Ligand code: FES
């Protein structure tokens with residue numbers, strides 16, 4: 001299946017985007033596109049007009065105001081937030097939760113605003129916003145208004161956004177000193193949507209006595225679920241001393257006090273919600289998961305477990321400015337899709353042109369465009385809805401799924417395909433050589449996507465651990481199941497690049 005034709009617009013300002021939204025009856029906003037484009041590929045969504053917010057730079061800012069509140073522009077990507085030193089140091093619960101959001105390719109393209117507006121019950125951002133009392137800023141025909149996160153989510157994929165509204169920013173209140181926090185979720189595989197998850201914050205008077213707490217579940221009902229009855233039970237509870245951990249001298253004593261209470265509270269949580277059943281998990285299983293994730297999040301808040309992942313703050317290499325009407329493909333400037341549409345509009349080209357060339361060409365995904373028009377057939381197409389990673393390319397140096405991007409979105413950007421990672425003289429790159437040396441490919445279908453994803457990882461993190469390689473490749477499926485060899489090949493390349501000679 002391919003998306004239906006649509007008119008594509010990429011406004012440079014918020015006012016322009018608002019004008020377009022009001023001018024077109026059947027228009028949809030394109031934020032990161034990581035949920036909308038699969039829906040369009042399946043023709044579950046078929047908007048007449050797509051308004052891409054990707055060029056509105058002001059919507060990507062991450063700032064802290066004078067009162068210490070964190071303001072994240074709605075078009076900040078998950079990866080922007082994950083790399084943000086401000087968030088890592090000041091709002092650690094957000095940094096922790098982002099390690100659970102999908103796969104690297106999706107985190108590079110997906111945005112906080114897109115995730116919140118999509119309102120998937122199993123997504124992390126909605127739960128974080130409710131747990132941290134965030135305020136969502138929305139601009140529409142009647143002006144700008146603020147909506148408390150708890151009022152924003154109305155149901156499955158349903159929010160309080162009106163037809164012509166644009167979500168522009170999300171504000172998280174200042175992080176109080178002495179706050180403890182925990183986050184845990186369970187999904188079928190790394191990066192999948194949560195079957196159940198919990199976010200917990202515990203504020204303290206003196207670092208140890210709970211003054212206020214909040215616990216929010218997600219993935220278990222239509223919207224994030226706050227657990228006020230549970231958190232009331234936490235008030236005045238004494239937590240273990242700050243810095244407590246499995247090796248702390250107070251570990252044994254604390255096992256008999258707060259940790260015992262965590263287990264009781266988690267048992268209470270499982271009775272507080274009637275979870276839904278779906279094809280991924282039935283209600284009874286979800287009830288068990290609720291108990292588990294609440295217990296683990298509470299224990300983490302008390303200091304008993306390490307954080308899930310730490311990540312490099314280093315930004316990826318960007319390929320530099322590209323003219324807005326061109327696409328830089330493996331270092332060469334190529335004509336854009338818009339230019340092709342204009343060419344079709346000339347009288348000489350009319351005979352074989354589609355009825356509405358601009359509309360018809362807009363629907364071409366980057367993966368199809370790379371294969372059919374640039375003849376770069378190393379970009380493989382497996383699932384066409386963002387699951388297999390076979391189509392992975394680099395966009396301005398960041399990995400992305402080419403089936404979850406329209407070619408028009410690449411205008412003004414640099415695209416690197418597997419062909420661009422191969423030395424010009426036809427030899428194999430060091431990473432490719434290691435794939436051969438470690439027998440890291442069998443049928444080879446997944447290999448280009450694996451290598452592009454691995455190259456993106458090595459550029460961002462030159463000496464990854466095996467766990468970091470596994471996480472970075474979790475969005476790439478190998479049907480021949482050659483994962484062990486693939487991880488070996490990536491680690492060997494990293495060692496060689498670090499100067500190891502054998
Ligand atoms: Fe793009 Fe599977 S993720 S083809």
Ligand code: FES
Pocket residue numbers: 440441442443444445446447477478479480481482
């Ligand atoms: Fe066959 Fe991975 S080598 S799919």
